[in-house]
Amino acid sequence: MSESRPPLPPFNAETAAQKARMAEDAWNSRDPARVALAYTIDSRWRNRAEFLQGRDAIQAFLTRKWSRELDYRLIKEIWAFHGSRIAVRFAYEWHDDSGSWFRSYGNENWEFDEHGLMRLRIASINDLAISEADRKYHWPLGRRPDDHPTLSALGL
16 A cells, blocks of 8 residues: 555645645654655655665665754745646754854755655755854744744745
């Protein structure tokens, strides 16, 4: 029996936004096993200059990521959608083990299978060093509150 992760394609404005928020919430949990379940068993990724394939590789990657990117907080926003594809832009804030803060900006292109699992993720990401005073994400670790400003509202 196939796994299912509604909403399912083809996406409309409402379901694409729902899918993006579900991804944001999962990534803000910083739980690699939970996040990996949203991808097909053989999902393919390009993340910066890394190329991954499969849930095990994705989970290992996320484990490494969140051991380096501390106090990680992410916001995703829909850029475009069509059929089984969604494009999002995002920004996340984090600090390293020396206390230096960063805001990472990027775009992701997603493609989903008929069960709503992501089979392809292509991410382009740039990091900007910021001072702690320049941070814009101050909610407690975990899910972004519904009343927190979006990327567009923050001018990002």
